[in-house]
Amino acid sequence: MPIKLIGYAQSLPTRRVILTLNELGLSYELEAVTEIHTIKTDDFLANKHAFGKIPVLCDGDFTINESRAICRYLVSKYQKDAKIVLIPDDINKVSLIEQYISYELSYFDPPLTKILLQEVFNKRRGEPIDEAIVKQAREEIEKVLDVYEKILVGKDYLNGEYSLADLFHFPCAHYICTDTQQGDIFDTRPNVKRWLDNLRNRDAYKKTYAE
Amino acid sequence: MTIRLIGYSASYPTLRVIICLKELGLPYELEPPASYQSLKDEDFIANKHPFGKMPVLFDGDFRITESRAICRYLASKYQGKHNDIILIPKDVHKAGLVDQFISYELSYYDPPLSKLVYQEKFAKKFFNKDPDPEIIKQAHEELAKVLDVYEKLLEGKEYLNGEYSLADLVLCPGTNYVYGAGHSDLWDNRPNVKNWWSRLCNRDANKKSFEEIKSFWENN
Numbered sequence: 001m002p003i004k005l006i007g008y009a010q011s012l013p014t015r016r017v018i019l020t021l022n023e024l025g026l027s028y029e030l031e032a033v034t035e036i037h038t039i040k041t042d043d044f045l046a047n048k049h050a051f052g053k054i055p056v057l058c059d060g061d062f063t064i065n066e067s068r069a070i071c072r073y074l075v076s077k078y079q080k081d082a083k084i085v086l087i088p089d090d091i092n093k094v095s096l097i098e099q100y101i102s103y104e105l106s107y108f109d110p111p112l113t114k115i116l117l118q119e120v121f122n123k124r125r126g127e128p129i130d131e132a133i134v135k136q137a138r139e140e141i142e143k144v145l146d147v148y149e150k151i152l153v154g155k156d157y158l159n160g161e162y163s164l165a166d167l168f169h170f171p172c173a174h175y176i177c178t179d180t181q182q183g184d185i186f187d188t189r190p191n192v193k194r195w196l197d198n199l200r201n202r203d204a205y206k207k208t209y210a211e
Numbered sequence: 212m213t214i215r216l217i218g219y220s221a222s223y224p225t226l227r228v229i230i231c232l233k234e235l236g237l238p239y240e241l242e243p244p245a246s247y248q249s250l251k252d253e254d255f256i257a258n259k260h261p262f263g264k265m266p267v268l269f270d271g272d273f274r275i276t277e278s279r280a281i282c283r284y285l286a287s288k289y290q291g292k293h294n295d296i297i298l299i300p301k302d303v304h305k306a307g308l309v310d311q312f313i314s315y316e317l318s319y320y321d322p323p324l325s326k327l328v329y330q331e332k333f334a335k336k337f338f339n340k341d342p343d344p345e346i347i348k349q350a351h352e353e354l355a356k357v358l359d360v361y362e363k364l365l366e367g368k369e370y371l372n373g374e375y376s377l378a379d380l381v382l383c384p385g386t387n388y389v390y391g392a393g394h395s396d397l398w399d400n401r402p403n404v405k406n407w408w409s410r411l412c413n414r415d416a417n418k419k420s421f422e423e424i425k426s427f428w429e430n431n
Contacts, residue, residue: 050360051319064307066314073307095275095284102277105317107262147261 003028006048007055013067014055015171015208020071022204023167024082068101071164086164093159100158100165108148111140112172119180138182145189152191156198170199174209214239217259218266221427223328224278225266226384226420231282233416234380236293247337279313282377298377305372312364312371312378319360323353324385331392332428351394358397358404365403369410383411387421 003021005028007014021028033039033054040052048056049065056065057073064070075086087094114137118129151158157166173196177183186192199205214232216239218225232239244250250263259267260276267274268281270288275281286298300306327350330342364371371378386408390398398408411417 046363050364051315062304062307064311066311066318069307069310069314072310073303076303076306091284091287092273094287095280098280098283099275099277102280103262106277144262151261 001060004031004058005029005055006031006033006058008033009211011054012171012175013053016067016168017055017057017070017074018211019167019170019204019208020074020086020164022207023084023086023202024074024078025084026074026078026082068105068168071168075164085161086167088161088163096159097163097165100163101168104165104168107144108141108169109172111137111144112176115141115180115182116172116175119182120175134182138185141182141185145185145192148195149189149191152195155191156195158195162198162202166195166199170196170205174200212271215242215269216240216266217242217244217268219243220420220423222265223384223388226424227278227381228266228268228281228285229423230380230383230416230420231285231298231377233419234296234298234414235285235289236296237285237289279317279381282380286377296375298380300372300374300376308372309376309378312376313381316378316382319357320354320382321385323350323357324382324389326350327354327389327392327394328385331394332388351397354389354394354397358401361407362401362403365407368403370407375414379407379411383417384420387412387417387424 003026005014005017005021007017007030009015009018009030009032018030038044039049039054045052048063053065055067055070056063057070059073059077064073072087079086087097115134118134118137122129157163158169159165173186177186177196186196214237216225216228216232218228218241220226220229220241220243229239229241244255244265249255250260250265256263259274264276266278266281267276268284270284275284283299290297290299299309326346330347330350334340334342361371370376386398390408398404412421
Protein backbone atom coordinates (compact mmCIF):
# COMPACT_ATOMS: atom_id res chain seq x y z
CA MET A 1 0.00 0.00 0.00
CA PRO A 2 1.58 3.30 -0.99
CA ILE A 3 2.03 6.10 1.50
CA LYS A 4 -0.81 8.62 1.30
CA LEU A 5 -0.13 12.28 2.01
CA ILE A 6 -3.15 14.51 2.56
CA GLY A 7 -2.13 18.09 1.98
CA TYR A 8 -1.68 21.01 -0.32
CA ALA A 9 1.54 20.92 -2.36
CA GLN A 10 2.22 24.67 -2.01
CA SER A 11 1.68 24.71 1.76
CA LEU A 12 4.95 25.00 3.68
CA PRO A 13 4.29 22.12 6.11
CA THR A 14 3.26 19.86 3.20
CA ARG A 15 6.46 20.83 1.36
CA ARG A 16 8.49 19.83 4.39
CA VAL A 17 7.03 16.31 4.16
CA ILE A 18 7.39 16.09 0.37
CA LEU A 19 11.05 17.10 0.62
CA THR A 20 11.59 14.31 3.16
CA LEU A 21 9.73 11.74 1.06
CA ASN A 22 11.85 12.72 -1.95
CA GLU A 23 15.12 12.65 0.01
CA LEU A 24 14.27 9.15 1.22
CA GLY A 25 13.26 8.07 -2.29
CA LEU A 26 9.78 7.07 -1.14
CA SER A 27 6.82 6.94 -3.48
CA TYR A 28 3.53 8.34 -2.24
CA GLU A 29 0.12 9.54 -3.36
CA LEU A 30 -0.80 13.14 -2.73
CA GLU A 31 -4.46 13.60 -1.86
CA ALA A 32 -4.80 17.30 -2.58
CA VAL A 33 -6.96 19.36 -0.24
CA THR A 34 -8.38 22.30 -2.11
CA GLU A 35 -11.26 23.34 0.11
CA ILE A 36 -10.81 24.11 3.76
CA HIS A 37 -14.21 22.77 4.88
CA THR A 38 -13.12 19.21 3.98
CA ILE A 39 -10.58 19.24 6.82
CA LYS A 40 -13.06 20.51 9.40
CA THR A 41 -15.61 17.70 9.15
CA ASP A 42 -16.32 15.49 12.17
CA ASP A 43 -14.79 12.54 10.34
CA PHE A 44 -11.55 14.39 9.55
CA LEU A 45 -11.26 15.67 13.11
CA ALA A 46 -11.87 12.21 14.55
CA ASN A 47 -9.68 10.20 12.18
CA LYS A 48 -7.10 12.44 10.56
CA HIS A 49 -6.19 15.58 12.53
CA ALA A 50 -7.86 16.56 15.80
CA PHE A 51 -7.21 20.26 15.08
CA GLY A 52 -8.36 20.12 11.43
CA LYS A 53 -4.99 20.78 9.82
CA ILE A 54 -2.83 19.43 7.01
CA PRO A 55 -0.59 17.59 6.27
CA VAL A 56 -1.67 14.16 7.44
CA LEU A 57 0.21 11.00 6.45
CA CYS A 58 -1.31 7.54 6.22
CA ASP A 59 1.21 4.69 6.07
CA GLY A 60 -0.90 1.55 5.84
CA ASP A 61 -3.07 1.57 8.96
CA PHE A 62 -0.93 4.14 10.70
CA THR A 63 -2.00 7.79 10.62
CA ILE A 64 0.24 10.61 11.81
CA ASN A 65 0.04 14.39 11.53
CA GLU A 66 2.08 17.54 12.21
CA SER A 67 4.76 17.93 9.53
CA ARG A 68 7.88 17.71 11.70
CA ALA A 69 6.54 14.62 13.53
CA ILE A 70 5.67 13.05 10.16
CA CYS A 71 9.20 13.70 8.86
CA ARG A 72 10.88 12.26 11.95
CA TYR A 73 8.66 9.16 11.65
CA LEU A 74 9.55 8.68 7.97
CA VAL A 75 13.25 8.97 8.78
CA SER A 76 13.04 6.53 11.72
CA LYS A 77 11.22 3.97 9.63
CA TYR A 78 12.78 4.29 6.17
CA GLN A 79 16.21 5.90 6.43
CA LYS A 80 17.97 2.55 6.78
CA ASP A 81 16.78 1.64 3.27
CA ALA A 82 17.67 4.99 1.77
CA LYS A 83 20.99 6.33 0.51
CA ILE A 84 20.82 9.33 2.77
CA VAL A 85 21.26 10.17 6.45
CA LEU A 86 18.84 12.79 7.71
CA ILE A 87 19.13 11.82 11.37
CA PRO A 88 22.43 10.16 12.36
CA ASP A 89 22.79 7.44 15.00
CA ASP A 90 25.06 9.32 17.41
CA ILE A 91 22.98 10.66 20.33
CA ASN A 92 24.92 13.91 20.66
CA LYS A 93 24.61 14.68 16.93
CA VAL A 94 20.89 13.87 16.92
CA SER A 95 20.34 16.12 19.91
CA LEU A 96 22.08 19.06 18.28
CA ILE A 97 19.92 18.52 15.21
CA GLU A 98 16.86 18.70 17.50
CA GLN A 99 18.30 21.90 18.94
CA TYR A 100 18.53 23.43 15.46
CA ILE A 101 14.98 22.28 14.71
CA SER A 102 13.93 24.13 17.87
CA TYR A 103 15.78 27.26 16.66
CA GLU A 104 13.80 27.01 13.42
CA LEU A 105 10.51 26.85 15.35
CA SER A 106 11.40 29.45 17.98
CA TYR A 107 13.39 32.12 16.13
CA PHE A 108 13.57 31.54 12.36
CA ASP A 109 9.98 30.79 11.36
CA PRO A 110 7.94 33.32 13.37
CA PRO A 111 9.23 36.57 11.79
CA LEU A 112 9.31 34.99 8.31
CA THR A 113 5.71 33.83 8.76
CA LYS A 114 4.69 37.40 9.66
CA ILE A 115 6.23 38.61 6.39
CA LEU A 116 4.52 35.84 4.40
CA LEU A 117 1.14 36.64 5.98
CA GLN A 118 1.46 40.22 4.81
CA GLU A 119 3.17 39.99 1.44
CA VAL A 120 1.67 36.73 0.19
CA PHE A 121 -1.56 35.88 1.99
CA ASN A 122 -2.97 39.36 2.52
CA LYS A 123 -2.04 40.24 -1.03
CA ARG A 124 -3.80 37.14 -2.31
CA ARG A 125 -6.95 38.05 -0.38
CA GLY A 126 -6.82 41.60 -1.76
CA GLU A 127 -6.14 43.01 1.70
CA PRO A 128 -3.63 45.78 2.31
CA ILE A 129 -0.07 44.96 3.39
CA ASP A 130 0.77 46.35 6.82
CA GLU A 131 4.22 47.80 6.14
CA ALA A 132 4.89 48.40 9.84
CA ILE A 133 4.54 44.67 10.55
CA VAL A 134 6.80 43.81 7.61
CA LYS A 135 9.40 46.30 8.84
CA GLN A 136 9.36 44.97 12.40
CA ALA A 137 9.47 41.35 11.23
CA ARG A 138 12.35 42.14 8.91
CA GLU A 139 14.34 43.72 11.74
CA GLU A 140 13.66 40.64 13.84
CA ILE A 141 14.76 38.15 11.17
CA GLU A 142 17.88 40.20 10.39
CA LYS A 143 19.04 39.71 13.99
CA VAL A 144 18.24 35.99 13.80
CA LEU A 145 20.14 35.62 10.52
CA ASP A 146 23.16 37.35 12.07
CA VAL A 147 23.21 34.44 14.54
CA TYR A 148 22.81 31.87 11.74
CA GLU A 149 25.66 33.57 9.86
CA LYS A 150 27.91 32.81 12.86
CA ILE A 151 26.56 29.28 13.34
CA LEU A 152 27.40 28.53 9.69
CA VAL A 153 31.02 29.78 9.83
CA GLY A 154 33.18 27.04 8.31
CA LYS A 155 30.12 24.83 7.83
CA ASP A 156 27.94 24.01 4.86
CA TYR A 157 25.10 22.83 7.07
CA LEU A 158 23.89 23.70 10.56
CA ASN A 159 25.32 20.63 12.26
CA GLY A 160 28.25 20.24 9.88
CA GLU A 161 26.73 17.42 7.82
CA TYR A 162 23.37 17.77 6.03
CA SER A 163 20.44 16.79 8.26
CA LEU A 164 16.72 17.10 8.82
CA ALA A 165 17.33 20.42 10.59
CA ASP A 166 18.48 22.04 7.32
CA LEU A 167 15.54 20.54 5.44
CA PHE A 168 13.02 21.99 7.90
CA HIS A 169 14.33 25.52 7.38
CA PHE A 170 14.10 25.45 3.62
CA PRO A 171 10.38 25.78 2.70
CA CYS A 172 9.86 29.05 4.56
CA ALA A 173 13.18 30.58 3.44
CA HIS A 174 12.54 29.62 -0.18
CA TYR A 175 9.04 31.05 -0.17
CA ILE A 176 10.40 34.38 1.09
CA CYS A 177 12.85 34.39 -1.84
CA THR A 178 10.34 33.48 -4.53
CA ASP A 179 7.23 35.35 -3.42
CA THR A 180 8.18 38.39 -1.37
CA GLN A 181 10.32 41.52 -1.59
CA GLN A 182 12.54 40.47 1.32
CA GLY A 183 14.75 37.76 -0.23
CA ASP A 184 17.84 39.97 -0.01
CA ILE A 185 18.08 39.22 3.72
CA PHE A 186 19.59 35.87 2.81
CA ASP A 187 21.77 37.08 -0.07
CA THR A 188 23.62 39.67 1.99
CA ARG A 189 25.00 37.03 4.36
CA PRO A 190 27.57 34.81 2.57
CA ASN A 191 27.34 31.76 4.88
CA VAL A 192 23.53 31.80 4.92
CA LYS A 193 23.47 32.26 1.15
CA ARG A 194 25.86 29.34 0.63
CA TRP A 195 23.71 27.17 2.95
CA LEU A 196 20.48 27.87 1.07
CA ASP A 197 22.16 27.49 -2.35
CA ASN A 198 23.53 24.09 -1.30
CA LEU A 199 20.04 23.00 -0.30
CA ARG A 200 18.44 24.40 -3.45
CA ASN A 201 20.85 22.34 -5.58
CA ARG A 202 20.02 19.01 -4.00
CA ASP A 203 18.16 16.62 -6.33
CA ALA A 204 15.27 16.11 -3.93
CA TYR A 205 14.75 19.87 -3.68
CA LYS A 206 14.86 20.38 -7.43
CA LYS A 207 12.35 17.57 -7.80
CA THR A 208 10.06 18.91 -5.06
CA TYR A 209 9.91 22.41 -6.47
CA ALA A 210 9.55 21.31 -10.06
CA GLU A 211 6.34 19.45 -9.23
CA MET B 212 30.71 14.57 36.06
CA THR B 213 27.37 16.08 37.08
CA ILE B 214 24.91 17.54 34.65
CA ARG B 215 24.81 21.36 34.86
CA LEU B 216 21.56 23.15 34.10
CA ILE B 217 21.74 26.89 33.59
CA GLY B 218 18.43 28.63 34.18
CA TYR B 219 15.89 29.90 36.69
CA SER B 220 13.63 27.18 38.06
CA ALA B 221 10.79 29.73 37.88
CA SER B 222 11.14 29.98 34.11
CA TYR B 223 8.92 27.26 32.80
CA PRO B 224 11.17 26.02 29.99
CA THR B 225 13.86 25.50 32.64
CA LEU B 226 11.29 23.77 34.83
CA ARG B 227 10.47 21.47 31.90
CA VAL B 228 14.06 20.21 31.97
CA ILE B 229 14.06 19.94 35.78
CA ILE B 230 10.96 17.72 35.64
CA CYS B 231 12.63 15.60 32.95
CA LEU B 232 15.82 15.20 35.01
CA LYS B 233 13.75 14.18 38.04
CA GLU B 234 11.62 11.74 36.03
CA LEU B 235 14.78 10.03 34.76
CA GLY B 236 16.36 9.96 38.23
CA LEU B 237 19.31 12.11 37.15
CA PRO B 238 21.31 14.26 39.56
CA TYR B 239 22.13 17.78 38.39
CA GLU B 240 23.34 21.18 39.54
CA LEU B 241 21.15 24.20 38.86
CA GLU B 242 23.10 27.36 38.04
CA PRO B 243 20.82 30.40 37.99
CA PRO B 244 22.19 33.19 35.77
CA ALA B 245 23.20 36.44 37.49
CA SER B 246 20.22 38.23 35.89
CA TYR B 247 18.01 38.22 32.79
CA GLN B 248 20.32 40.89 31.37
CA SER B 249 23.36 38.62 31.74
CA LEU B 250 21.86 36.28 29.11
CA LYS B 251 22.68 38.93 26.50
CA ASP B 252 26.36 39.26 27.51
CA GLU B 253 28.87 38.42 24.77
CA ASP B 254 30.25 35.54 26.81
CA PHE B 255 26.82 33.95 27.32
CA ILE B 256 25.97 34.30 23.65
CA ALA B 257 29.29 32.86 22.51
CA ASN B 258 29.51 29.98 24.97
CA LYS B 259 26.03 29.19 26.21
CA HIS B 260 23.09 30.15 23.95
CA PRO B 261 23.55 32.09 20.68
CA PHE B 262 20.08 33.63 21.09
CA GLY B 263 20.67 34.58 24.75
CA LYS B 264 18.07 32.28 26.25
CA MET B 265 17.76 29.68 28.96
CA PRO B 266 17.84 26.81 29.77
CA VAL B 267 21.25 25.54 28.70
CA LEU B 268 22.48 22.09 29.71
CA PHE B 269 26.06 20.86 29.98
CA ASP B 270 26.63 17.11 30.22
CA GLY B 271 30.38 16.96 30.61
CA ASP B 272 31.70 18.86 27.58
CA PHE B 273 28.49 18.45 25.62
CA ARG B 274 26.32 21.57 25.48
CA ILE B 275 22.71 21.65 24.35
CA THR B 276 20.02 24.33 24.36
CA GLU B 277 16.24 24.60 23.85
CA SER B 278 14.19 22.82 26.52
CA ARG B 279 12.38 20.25 24.36
CA ALA B 280 15.65 19.32 22.54
CA ILE B 281 17.35 18.99 25.94
CA CYS B 282 14.55 16.68 27.16
CA ARG B 283 14.84 14.55 24.00
CA TYR B 284 18.60 14.29 24.56
CA LEU B 285 18.21 13.26 28.21
CA ALA B 286 15.55 10.69 27.32
CA SER B 287 17.57 9.21 24.45
CA LYS B 288 20.70 8.92 26.54
CA TYR B 289 19.44 8.04 30.00
CA GLN B 290 15.91 6.64 29.98
CA GLY B 291 15.72 3.22 31.56
CA LYS B 292 19.16 3.57 33.14
CA HIS B 293 18.24 4.78 36.65
CA ASN B 294 14.59 3.68 36.72
CA ASP B 295 12.05 2.21 34.31
CA ILE B 296 10.50 5.49 33.15
CA ILE B 297 10.35 5.63 29.36
CA LEU B 298 9.68 9.08 27.94
CA ILE B 299 10.19 8.26 24.26
CA PRO B 300 9.04 4.75 23.27
CA LYS B 301 11.31 2.53 21.17
CA ASP B 302 8.52 1.48 18.81
CA VAL B 303 8.66 3.71 15.72
CA HIS B 304 4.86 4.17 15.54
CA LYS B 305 4.44 4.96 19.24
CA ALA B 306 7.41 7.36 19.08
CA GLY B 307 5.85 9.00 16.02
CA LEU B 308 2.62 9.67 17.90
CA VAL B 309 4.52 11.02 20.94
CA ASP B 310 6.21 13.42 18.52
CA GLN B 311 2.85 14.38 17.07
CA PHE B 312 1.51 15.21 20.54
CA ILE B 313 4.67 17.20 21.37
CA SER B 314 3.95 19.16 18.18
CA TYR B 315 0.36 19.80 19.36
CA GLU B 316 1.80 21.29 22.55
CA LEU B 317 4.09 23.59 20.55
CA SER B 318 1.54 24.56 17.90
CA TYR B 319 -1.75 24.84 19.80
CA TYR B 320 -1.43 24.46 23.59
CA ASP B 321 1.62 26.59 24.40
CA PRO B 322 0.80 29.82 22.49
CA PRO B 323 -2.26 30.79 24.57
CA LEU B 324 -0.77 29.19 27.70
CA SER B 325 2.46 31.16 27.50
CA LYS B 326 0.49 34.42 27.12
CA LEU B 327 -1.36 33.59 30.34
CA VAL B 328 1.88 32.65 32.14
CA TYR B 329 3.42 35.98 31.19
CA GLN B 330 0.35 38.07 32.03
CA GLU B 331 -0.53 36.35 35.30
CA LYS B 332 2.90 35.51 36.75
CA PHE B 333 5.65 37.60 35.21
CA ALA B 334 4.32 40.91 33.83
CA LYS B 335 3.93 42.77 37.12
CA LYS B 336 6.58 41.05 39.22
CA PHE B 337 9.48 41.09 36.78
CA PHE B 338 8.62 43.71 34.18
CA ASN B 339 6.46 46.12 36.15
CA LYS B 340 3.64 45.96 33.62
CA ASP B 341 -0.01 45.60 34.59
CA PRO B 342 -1.66 42.42 33.27
CA ASP B 343 -3.75 43.14 30.16
CA PRO B 344 -7.32 41.85 30.67
CA GLU B 345 -8.02 41.72 26.92
CA ILE B 346 -5.04 39.47 26.24
CA ILE B 347 -5.96 37.28 29.22
CA LYS B 348 -9.57 36.92 28.03
CA GLN B 349 -8.58 36.09 24.47
CA ALA B 350 -5.88 33.59 25.57
CA HIS B 351 -8.29 31.93 28.01
CA GLU B 352 -10.86 31.46 25.21
CA GLU B 353 -8.23 30.10 22.83
CA LEU B 354 -6.94 27.63 25.42
CA ALA B 355 -10.53 26.53 26.16
CA LYS B 356 -10.98 25.50 22.52
CA VAL B 357 -7.65 23.63 22.59
CA LEU B 358 -8.66 21.80 25.77
CA ASP B 359 -11.97 20.80 24.12
CA VAL B 360 -9.81 18.92 21.61
CA TYR B 361 -7.64 17.43 24.38
CA GLU B 362 -10.85 16.26 26.11
CA LYS B 363 -11.58 14.12 23.01
CA LEU B 364 -7.95 13.01 22.63
CA LEU B 365 -7.93 11.71 26.21
CA GLU B 366 -11.15 9.67 25.86
CA GLY B 367 -10.43 6.21 27.26
CA LYS B 368 -6.78 7.10 27.87
CA GLU B 369 -4.75 7.91 30.97
CA TYR B 370 -2.16 9.90 29.05
CA LEU B 371 -2.01 11.44 25.57
CA ASN B 372 -0.41 8.40 23.95
CA GLY B 373 -1.91 5.87 26.37
CA GLU B 374 1.22 5.49 28.50
CA TYR B 375 2.98 8.43 30.15
CA SER B 376 5.52 10.04 27.80
CA LEU B 377 7.43 13.20 26.98
CA ALA B 378 4.24 14.45 25.28
CA ASP B 379 2.59 14.80 28.71
CA LEU B 380 5.71 16.09 30.47
CA VAL B 381 6.31 19.05 28.13
CA LEU B 382 3.09 20.80 29.10
CA CYS B 383 3.30 20.30 32.87
CA PRO B 384 5.28 23.36 33.97
CA GLY B 385 3.20 25.96 32.12
CA THR B 386 -0.05 24.24 33.07
CA ASN B 387 0.91 24.31 36.74
CA TYR B 388 1.36 28.06 36.57
CA VAL B 389 -1.85 28.85 34.76
CA TYR B 390 -3.94 26.37 36.76
CA GLY B 391 -2.84 28.06 39.96
CA ALA B 392 -3.35 31.58 38.62
CA GLY B 393 -7.15 31.63 38.50
CA HIS B 394 -7.77 29.54 35.38
CA SER B 395 -8.27 26.10 36.96
CA ASP B 396 -11.75 25.88 35.43
CA LEU B 397 -10.15 25.24 32.04
CA TRP B 398 -8.94 21.84 33.26
CA ASP B 399 -11.49 21.12 35.99
CA ASN B 400 -14.55 21.59 33.74
CA ARG B 401 -13.48 18.77 31.41
CA PRO B 402 -13.61 15.30 33.05
CA ASN B 403 -10.91 13.57 30.95
CA VAL B 404 -8.60 16.59 31.13
CA LYS B 405 -9.26 16.96 34.88
CA ASN B 406 -8.33 13.32 35.58
CA TRP B 407 -5.25 13.57 33.37
CA TRP B 408 -4.01 16.72 35.08
CA SER B 409 -4.66 15.19 38.49
CA ARG B 410 -2.67 12.11 37.48
CA LEU B 411 0.21 14.30 36.30
CA CYS B 412 0.20 16.32 39.53
CA ASN B 413 0.53 13.09 41.49
CA ARG B 414 3.77 12.11 39.82
CA ASP B 415 6.75 12.44 42.17
CA ALA B 416 8.81 14.47 39.72
CA ASN B 417 6.01 17.01 39.30
CA LYS B 418 5.20 17.14 43.02
CA LYS B 419 8.84 17.87 43.89
CA SER B 420 9.31 20.36 41.05
CA PHE B 421 6.11 22.27 41.82
CA GLU B 422 7.09 22.46 45.53
CA GLU B 423 10.46 23.98 44.60
CA ILE B 424 8.69 26.64 42.52
CA LYS B 425 6.21 27.43 45.26
CA SER B 426 9.00 28.43 47.59
CA PHE B 427 10.62 30.55 44.84
CA TRP B 428 7.43 32.60 44.42
CA GLU B 429 6.94 32.89 48.17
CA ASN B 430 10.47 34.18 48.72
CA ASN B 431 10.77 36.58 45.78
